[in-house]
Amino acid sequence: MPPRSGSIPGPPCQDEVDTLDFKQFLGVLRRRWLSVVALMAVGVGIASLLSFVVLTPKxxxxxxxxxxxxxxxxxxxxxxxxxxxxxxxxxxxxxxxxxxxxxxxxxxxxxxxxxxxxxxxxxxxxxxxxxxxxxxxxxxxxxxxxxxxxxxxxxxxxxxxxxxxxxxxxxxxxxxxxxxxxKASYSPKAVSPRTTLYMVVAGLIGLLLGIALALVRELLDRTIRTAEHVSEFTEAPVLASVGFDTDMRNAPLLTDLGGFAARTEAFRLLRTNLQFIDLDNQPRCLVITSAVPGEGKTMTATNLAVALAQTGRNTLIIDADLRRPRVASTLGLDPAVGLTTALIGRTEIHDAIQVHEPSGLHVLASGAKPPNPTEILQSRITQDLIERLRASYDIVIIDAPPLLPVADTSVLATLCDGVILVVRHAATTRDQVSEAVNRLTQVGGRLYGVVVNMVAKRAIGSYYYYYYEETAPERGGKSSRSSSSSGKRAASR
Incomplete structure (x- = not known):
């Protein structure tokens, strides 16, 4: 298993602790700089208002x-x-x-x-x-x-x-x-208000208040922002961090991106790290889930499956989110025929499986929405079907519903080798992650690792991730590549 991101071997000495604390302080200022700048601007604005509007020159x-x-x-x-x-x-x-x-x-x-x-x-x-x-x-x-x-x-x-x-x-x-x-002197220069002094003092006061507000907000913030936050609840590593991409809606899949795009590198890193999870027993069936909706678990499951298929491995993705299925629509395939139609015998399993031509990925969509998803997933016929598919493919990726709202994923976690938990940077709370991990533990599920999704670029370094980013092509058809380093280089492309 790869070392947990952000772990420090051995007890740190006092100097290391002090340095780490100072770095954490700088990290807080970097994340909360808008609050600091806003309060400085407010202070300077109030001083300017008093100087130029309220106070009479003397x-x-x-x-x-x-x-x-x-x-x-x-x-x-x-x-x-x-x-x-x-x-x-x-x-x-x-x-x-x-x-x-x-x-x-x-x-x-x-x-x-x-x-x-x-x-x-x-x-x-x-x-x-x-x-x-x-x-x-x-x-x-x-x-x-x-x-x-x-x-x-x-x-x-x-x-x-x-x-x-x-x-x-x-x-x-x-x-x-x-x-x-x-004799009495004459000076046309006002001695009050002292505009420059007032603005400097107000700016400094605003700076101090901004720093204080940033620290208070950081202390009260319970969302996942660093690898250390993840390590508070599980020994499972952060397998990858996927940066926030404004072009996600227009180009959701890796097949829509260039070979050196940031998201492409992130999923290559995730694909590579999966090889080191268990060297003796390589995972053949993985459940991808999240604590709550809106964390990006479907997009993570789909792109991970695409990244695995691009290496030549016989890969199948199953849309087991029978409440809000989205895998087929994301891949541009028919969602009407799939898992549920195969379970009730309306179609054969080999007829229900579709192929995503750009990547060669095999897809088992959700099929028709059933009234009782949990009962269907925990049925014996579903277990037998997953065992058959597991034996037929090199690796099976299952897109499962969120852990906290429903019990579906707890059922699927017992049928597969392990679970990858997707959390959304600065949105998923630590309490939600803690509860999700507890639910997996209660059913005996194995948490392989965590994927931190939608990470702001300035926070990428919190997860020790390195990638190349491909910029837009120039008019002559050439493209320029820029690299940004904030930790460990992705091991594979």
């Missing part, structure tokens, strides 16, 4: 006032400087006071309250100096400059009043003098 005007000390009666200049710096801190707090705001409003006849103007004014002391920097922020650059000009004048006058109350002076106390060193 403009800034700055001016500087210098506080000096009259030291004619003071011998210690350092003490005088310290005194000026201390006063500067106190006066900076007065720059946004209600009293000063009222004076500015009266001087400019502004249509706003003192509290509103105070919110637009700020003052700070330049470190290690007695300089006070006044800043006015307003939605108009010109008005911000005008307000700052009046504010600076009123501020220096206000300091003079506080320093000489009633016009009296004292020779014992150093005298503070306020002088304007930098």
């Amino acid at each position: 403009y800034e005007s700055r001016s500087t006032v210098f506080l000096s000390v009259d030291v004619r009666d003071t011998t210690d200049a350092i003490t005088a400087l310290y005194f000026a710096q201390t006063r500067a801190t106190a006066y900076a707090d007065l720059a946004s006071s209600d009293e000063l705001s009222k004076r500015v409003i009266d001087a400019l006849d502004l249509d706003m309250t003192s509290a509103q103007l105070s919110a637009e004014i700020s003052a700070e002391v330049v470190e290690q100096t007695s300089l006070i920097r006044l800043t006015v922020v307003d939605k108009s650059a010109r008005r911000a400059q005008t307000i700052n000009n009046v504010l600076t004048d009123q501020f220096t006058s206000y300091i003079a009043e506080l320093e000489t109350p009633g016009g009296a002076t004292s020779g014992e106390t150093p005298q503070i003098t306020a002088q304007i060193t930098d």
